[in-house]
Amino acid sequence: MKYLKLVIQIADEYQESLIAELFDMDFDGFEQRDDQIITYIQKEHFGISDREHIDMLLAAYPGDGFIESEEVVADQNWNQQWEETIKAQTIGRFFIKPTWSQEVVPQDKILLEIDPKMSFGTGYHETTRLILELLPNVISDDDFVIDAGTGTGILSIAAIKLGARHAFAFDIDEWSISNTEENILLNNVNHHIKVEKGSSEVISEKNTADVVLANIERNTILDIFSDLDAALKEGGTLVLSGLLEKDKASIKSVLKEKYQIIAIPQENEWIAIQAKKAES
Incomplete structure (x- = not known):
């Protein structure tokens, strides 16, 4: 052929x-x-x-x-x-591997079993790694988490395995929705994660999320920021990635009135921003 x-x-x-x-x-x-x-x-x-x-x-x-x-x-x-190029790897507290990997999970790591339909959300990209490294300091027991632009569902799954009560994940791509549904079943967290196709208009609950995660490129973050902000309760944590170092100023200008920036980790030219929403 x-x-x-x-x-x-x-x-x-x-x-x-x-x-x-x-x-x-x-x-x-x-x-x-x-x-x-x-x-x-x-x-x-x-x-x-x-x-x-x-x-x-x-x-x-x-x-x-x-x-x-x-x-x-x-x-x-x-x-x-x-598939043969996708290898198991350790990122912070997590051990991420596809189902076809035979590698043994280290005793002190949390397993994330992710079979990607395409290469986004495997943990190889800097933006995914940056958020995964932040999550243990962000997620508390019983948190409600919103995962914008979920990809393979890896961040929602990680949040639940860290103790979050429930996650709502959404993405505009049909392949992402089906892949996320497959991966939450693989990780036995399907009763804790709801998945829906669409953008921020599918968020129905306002001011209720303890944590909002958005691993999306800058322009999309700016477009849907008001919806993400409305979904996050006062005192909640916002974690943004999919951002280049040159995007830092524009994102900080949007955050400055309501948010305190906690951390801006960087890997190569990519950054993530962890921020806390002010309480009135």
Whole structure:
């Protein structure tokens, strides 16, 4: 069977969004390398209109995105190849592994068993790691947590395993919703997490969350900030990520009137912001 291998040049912060689009176009397997996505599609399923559609998608992102293509003859399971690149890892108090990993969970770590449909939310990205490292100091027993842009559900699952009572997770992508539902079952926390497709308009409970988590890019955070703020009760904790160091000033300006910034950890060019909502 003949495949086309595509190498797409795109900045790291935009890769998850583009992968979701390519997934819907029947691409098989995704590998992320710095500022590149490598993916495959059966040659017979890729036409001129598909190439034009990808060019249009890339035009919506900053930079000089380009595509290199190469025909390959193979009888391979590209998703299996990609799965083999996902290894178990320790992040703070958590040990994260896919179900196909045979690695033993260290005795002092909390297991998060995550099978990703695509590569976002595995814990490999800096933004996910930054929040996971903050969570043990954020979550208290019996907390109600809102997880905006849940991805694979990893943050909601981690919060419940740290003692939170209930989590409400939402995402605009259908693949994320189905993947989150699968992962909460894997971790036996399905009775504690509600998942819904949509953006912040699906938040029905106001001023009730003890913790709001949002691992989303800056523009989306700014767009839905008023809804996230309305959902968080006074004295509650807001944790934001998906942010670059250059985003710090714009996010701090939104937080300054109601929030006290507790911590801004950084890994490479990525940051997270932990802030406490003021009490009147």
